Every structure is written in structure tokens, then in C-alpha cells.
Amino acid sequence: MMRLTVEEVGRGLHPSEAVVAVKTAEGHERLVVSRRSIVNSSIEVGWPLGHRDDLCLVELPRETQTGAWRVWVHKDQLTEVEERMHA
Amino acid sequence: MILTDREIQISLSRRQIVIDPPPQPQAYSSTSVDLTLDAVLTLFEKGADYVKKVIDPTHPDYDIDRALEEVTRTETIDAKTGYDLPAKHLVLGWTAEYVHLPIDARLAARVEGKSSLARLGLGVHITAPTIHAGFDGQIRLEILNHGPFPITIKPGMRICQLIFEQTLGTPERGYQGMFAGQTSATK
Numbered sequence: 001m002m003r004l005t006v007e008e009v010g011r012g013l014h015p016s017e018a019v020v021a022v023k024t025a026e027g028h029e030r031l032v033v034s035r036r037s038i039v040n041s042s043i044e045v046g047w048p049l050g051h052r053d054d055l056c057l058v059e060l061p062r063e064t065q066t067g068a069w070r071v072w073v074h075k076d077q078l079t080e081v082e083e084r085m086h087a
Numbered sequence: 088m089i090l091t092d093r094e095i096q097i098s099l100s101r102r103q104i105v106i107d108p109p110p111q112p113q114a115y116s117s118t119s120v121d122l123t124l125d126a127v128l129t130l131f132e133k134g135a136d137y138v139k140k141v142i143d144p145t146h147p148d149y150d151i152d153r154a155l156e157e158v159t160r161t162e163t164i165d166a167k168t169g170y171d172l173p174a175k176h177l178v179l180g181w182t183a184e185y186v187h188l189p190i191d192a193r194l195a196a197r198v199e200g201k202s203s204l205a206r207l208g209l210g211v212h213i214t215a216p217t218i219h220a221g222f223d224g225q226i227r228l229e230i231l232n233h234g235p236f237p238i239t240i241k242p243g244m245r246i247c248q249l250i251f252e253q254t255l256g257t258p259e260r261g262y263q264g265m266f267a268g269q270t271s272a273t274k
Contacts, residue, residue, distance in 0.1 A: 046258070061223055062222070062224075
């Protein structure tokens with residue numbers, strides 16, 4: 001499984017949530033995630049769904065503010081992990 | 088295919104589904120498991136009558152989280168007195184339980200209301216009931232009182248039920264490298 005680097009940019013409406021920003025090929029996407037899912041400033045995204053040059057298509061764990069699920073990200077933002085990391 | 092109570096329990100024991108804290112035996116029905124309400128609610132504030140608020144989701148600077156912060160306040164409701172949700176009002180709430188569906192678990196879930204509350208007019212989601220594989224967190228609920236009277240909601244009450252469904256195959260992102268992009272028909 002791969003983990004995607006994210007930046008925490010705000011708190012969610014519930015104490016268990018955080019708003020994170022994902023750097024994409026087109027700019028940034030923001031989404032609400034569980035704080036438990038953030039480990040070392042990254043979230044689990046499974047395996048890439050496609051590749052294009054240095055970009056990978058990944059599916060985020062929740063819908064972004066713009067309604068997107070899948071985004072193109074630079075491959076440097078992805079880290080492969082053996083098993084799911086628990087916060 | 089909808090999972091039965093027995094299949095849900097097997098999936099929990101194999102950690103193909105994570106619910107924390109785990110459901111009590113009485114939380115199950117034949118094909119669902121009940122979740123309870125967390126104490127934190129987000130309440131919408133209309134302001135004074137002369138304040139007119141309009142949210143434009145098509146605006147280029149639209150930011151849903153900032154918008155919600157501006158028109159809501161967060162309140163932790165008392166376990167004994169609860170919160171009287173006025174008629175025709177919406178609040179955002181959460182399940183007390185943390186839920187995780189692993190990406191490769193071949194499972195998805197739907198949040199549904201409780202018929203005992205629906206009869207009073209209480210709904211728990213607005214058109215977005217699917218919990219996708221890979222979901223991780225407490226489930227956000229859009230709690231709407233469609234009924235004619237205020238309804239008291241309290242932390243710990245049975246607020247919704249989860250119905251688990253087996254998916255046909257594993258989503259693409261659950262497959263590693265060389266298998267990505269194939270459909271179930273090509274495997």
C-alpha cells in the first residue's frame with residue numbers, strides 16, 4: 001500500500017477530524033480526514049491507479065472539497081508501506 | 088450481497104471491518120449493526136432576522152470547511168439533557184464509533200436511519216450514505232428533523248445503522264502495481 005504526503009491545514013468540525021491539503025498536478029485539493037489516519041504527515045491511498053510521466057493517479061480516502069476522489073500527484077509524494085500504519 | 092450479523096462479526100474478528108469501540112451484542116440486527124451518537128454537534132446559526140446569509144458553492148473561492156465555520160458553532164451536548172433538535176432543523180453530528188474499512192476488504196457500507204426515529208421525522212444523512220472501502224474515521228451524520236416537533240437527541244443513543252455489502256471484486260487501488268487497471272472481467 002502507498003501513503004500520500006499531506007499537510008494539515010486546519011481542524012475539522014469534530015475533534016477527531018483534520019483538514020489536510022494534497023499537492024496535485026493541478027494545484028491543491030483539501031479534504032477532511034480522521035486524525036487517526038494521519039501518520040508522519042501522510043494518509044493511506046492504496047495502490048496507484050495509473051501513471052503519467054512522474055505523476056501517479058491515486059484515490060483519496062474521502063471526497064475533497066471540490067468533489068474529487070481521484071487526483072494526479074507527483075510520485076515523490078508517495079511512500080510504499082508494508083502494512084497499514086496505526087496512529 | 089448484504090452481510091448478515093454473523094458475517095459482520097467474522098469480518099470484525101478478521102479486521103476486514105474495524106469498529107471502535109466494538110458493537111455490543113444487542114447492537115446487531117440480522118443484516119445491520121447500530122452505531123451511537125457522539126456528544127459533539129455542529130449547530131447552524133442563522134443570526135438575527137436582518138442578517139441574510141447565502142452560500143454559493145459555485146464561487147471560485149468557495150471553501151466548504153470555512154463556510155461551515157462561519158455559519159455554525161460546535162457544542163458538546165450533555166448526556167442527560169441532550170439537545171432538542173427543533174423541527175425542520177439540520178445539525179451535523181458524528182457516530183461515537185470509529186469505523187475503518189480497509190481498501191482491500193471487498194466491503195462497502197451504507198449508513199441508514201433507524202425506523203424508530205424515522206417515524207418521528209428524524210433522518211441521519213442527506214443523499215450521501217455510502218461508506219467506501221478505505222474509509223477511516225467517525226462517520227459524519229447530517230441529522231435533519233423533518234417532523235413537526237422538536238426531537239431530543241443524546242450522546243450514546245442509537246442514531247443510525249450500518250449495512251455492509253460485499254463488493255464484486257476489489258477496487259483498483261486495492262491491487263498492487265501490475266494488476267492495476269484490470270477489470271474483474273480480465274482476471
